[in-house]
Amino acid sequence: MKVPKEIAEKAERYEKLKAEVDKLYEELEEFANEHRFADFYVETFGVSQEPEGEEQTDGEYCNQWMRGEDSGDGTYYYPIEGSTQYFWISYSF
Numbered sequence: 001m002k003v004p005k006e007i008a009e010k011a012e013r014y015e016k017l018k019a020e021v022d023k024l025y026e027e028l029e030e031f032a033n034e035h036r037f038a039d040f041y042v043e044t045f046g047v048s049q050e051p052e053g054e055e056q057t058d059g060e061y062c063n064q065w066m067r068g069e070d071s072g073d074g075t076y077y078y079p080i081e082g083s084t085q086y087f088w089i090s091y092s093f
Helices: 003-038
Strands: 041-048 061-066 072-079 086-092
Touching: 003 041, 003 086
Parallel strands: none
Antiparallel strands: 041 086, 061 072, 072 086
């Protein structure tokens, strides 16, 4: 079997994009670890218009739920300077 050229091109593009995504994740994970998430499993990051959960300090919000006695999941929201949007971090512990 020979692979179509389009598939090979997509595989090359995938490799490049995955490398970029991995680098971005490392940078975002470093930020998260510097801001109280060093002992958590950081899953994903994003930007939203509105936060969810309970208000914390400095305009931050936390939406967290427990799966058991000492494990859970959550999303933490940080206000973005000069914006009305929020940067969020999804995590597990």
